[in-house]
């Protein structure tokens with residue numbers, strides 16, 4: 231009987247944690263997103279006079295979104311540049327950076343799409359197509375792309391053999407026998423094209439910078455998130471330690487790939503975000519028990535935690551998770567050594583061997599099983 235009771239409790243907890251992770255966590259991180267500037271000041275405020283992003287779509291484009299939806303374009307086109315680990319969307323040239331939830335907050339119709347039969351359209355407005363090209367493509371894609379299976383929508387156009395004002399020549403160049411045809415866009419066609427042209431994620435956000443791709447020439451305008459205060463008093467450190475700190479700082483500030491993304495949540499100043507993300511600066515979690523710190527780095531942390539006497543309720547996935555940008559033992563050691571020696575922190579380094587030891591001791595634990603503060607305390611007191 232007792233066992234059944236335990237079993238039920240266990241199932242309840244499992245479901246409760248999953249719920250927490252998915253809903254409370256998502257709400258906490260994304261629930262009240264607002265437009266923001268591309269970069270924030272040190273103190274987490276929006277610089278004076280900075281443009282805010284995302285910007286709302288022109289009204290005609292919003293009407294176009296409805297048409298796009300009603301024509302079923304979402305069956306074959308997504309509008310979401312995926313993270314580096316989930317695909318190679320940035321390398322494919324589908325965007326300068328992965329899409330983030332904030333990109334969509336001003337769109338009345340969020341059309342993420344279902345399948346990817348055709349290219350992702352989150353940045354179709356940046357691909358340099360003219361209105362004329364987009365109209366011809368909407369009218370009949372095969373005029374422009376041989377053998378295209380993209381859906382033609384000729385019913386959106388008035389077709390005529392005579393040129394009239396506002397009409398576009400839609401000859402199929404590949405076929406000489408076709409007599410000259412001119413198409414005149416309807417209101418609906420114009421709305422759709424305005425919508426397509428408005429689709430662009432050409433701005434950075436504090437939580438996501440542009441990603442550098444290998445064959446990118448103009449690397450100047452691609453910036454990684456900036457780390458605030460560099461300490462110049464690292465001069466006296468032994469080189470191995472200075473190297474570890476420098477590498478850790480890079481991991482801390484880099485979004486992905488190879489980055490830990492820490493800066494997006496804990497910010498360059500390590501102060502986190504009041505009420506939502508706990509601080510790393512002078513945190514007892516960072517400065518205290520190394521084993522506990524490594525454990526939460528590998529498996530993540532969720533549920534209520536107390537950091538410097540303040541309560542937080544959030545979710546942080548482990549840095550070794552396949553869905554994040556998985557960090558190896560050396561990288562985890564470096565980033566932890568960095569946060570233990572930045573801002574007001576200055577304590578001993580963490581070695582890759584120490585990370586490996588904890589990883590080995592927890593090898594039976596599912597990678598997705600995040601720690602809770604309560605569980606960590608229980609483990610500690612039962613040692």
Ligand code: HEC
Pocket residue numbers: 298301302303304305306307347348349354357367368371375378379380381383422426
């Ligand atoms: C049956 C699946 C399918 C449907 C439905 C579909 N498309 Fe496509 N689309 C494709 C494919 C495949 C391509 C790539 C070939 C091409 O460029 O024509 C494409 C290409 C495109 C492109 C050019 C993208 C680029 O980067 O070159 C645009 C714009 C586009 N589609 C818009 C639309 C619109 C608007 C609709 C709804 C009216 C739509 N598509 C419906 C499959 C589809």
Ligand code: HEC
Pocket residue numbers: 259482490491492493494495496506507508509510513514515516523526531532533534535537542543544545546549565566569
């Ligand atoms: C998506 C946002 C996010 C990212 C990215 C993130 N964290 Fe966290 N971090 C959190 C949240 C939220 C908590 C508190 C979790 C809870 O409430 O259970 C936390 C807790 C912590 C803690 C323990 C509490 C504290 O404040 O000392 C440490 C240490 C930490 N994070 C370090 C890091 C490091 C290092 C990285 C990068 C490798 C990182 N975090 C990336 C959101 C994030």
